[in-house]
Amino acid sequence: MEATNMDSILFDLGNVLVHYDHKRALSALAALYGVDAEKVLHLYQEIAPAFGSGRIEPEEVVDLFNERFGAERSLEQFAEAFCSGLARNDAALAYAVSLRQEGELAIGVISNTNALHVAWLDDHAPELKEFDLVMMSNEVGMCKPDPEIFELAMELLNVPAQRILYIDDLEENVEAARKLGMTGVVHSDWAQTRRQIEAWRAARRHAVRPQ
Template sequence: MTATAPSRPFDAVLCDIDNVIRHYDSAALTALERAAGLPEGTTARIAFAPEVVLPLLLGAITPREWVESITAGFAEQGVLDAAAARPLAVALPGSPFAADQEVVALLRRVREEAGLPLVLVSNASVSLEDDLAGLGLAKLADHVVSSARVGVAKPDPRIYAIAVEYAGVAAERCLFVDDSRENVDAALALGMSALHYRIPADLRDALAPAFTTLR
């Protein structure tokens, strides 16, 4: 009797970008916060408040306008006046970033070796495509779904539906990868397999079935 190869549990991968593929270096921002006598993370708390960041993620404002909103947020909360806040507001989106090459290699392998569609799904600004090109990742995936381009952001089910359509398989046959528990839970609610990402080993283990079926 001939052994039958195990079937894989997914036929496409939908993957987040920030804090999975791309990571920011916040050292300069942290130094500015300390110099201003602020707790580390103050700028991020103001910048990523829904009322401040959602217009950016939905493509309603530019990154430059987001800086102005962050600056205004400092003043409105009585943290710093506009002149003192602006360098911090500029430093957050200006933080240098780099790609995790171990994650990139895993995603390239699942697409090129296992032959699975790869769709990147990101809550991002209109600069995402340029950022990916700068990292040399413009061709990493089959498709990129940016919230700023489609006008909906995770965990809204509509952005998942767009990504699934690009993947060309049923939602139940997609593996969704994200560092946000809220976003992962939304994918699970739609019937997807999902990975709450923390470290590259998590992704390696989650993708392993795509390769074992090739043996």
């Protein structure tokens, strides 16, 4: 994509464009294996960095859980429980798509995720196919707040940091984007975030208007 003459908005996914309830997923996995949710959490924390950066595959994760908890669960059973905390945010996805359809902005996503969540998103959030950039940590081998993942996004979009607004629900990720020169918004609710997006857009229009 050639977006040199465009500004860009990059979104996080979890709890920004898509709902994610981590406790619900942990509870579902605990029920699947008949163990305490705290044990599930500890095991997941062991493998999360490797799973999130694509260094291990879903089948290996299931094998590890099965071995640790002395059970035989299928990949399908595991995936259903693991993804149970995900849900569409229809309004947020529609808003992001509307920004893309205006034709004035390059719209993208940078997400710390994993192969199972990506498969869920492929099935349940087809709107992402309309975006200019969808960057999943497990597919690029990097996770936020590593500055290299933001630098790769800028390279692929061909948009400099000063022309990008980055939105994430985690302060550390927003701060990493800001250090590279992007404008950053820490998302907490969509009413506030939409006001901040529109304020940024107005400022950008003023900045590029011929004097």
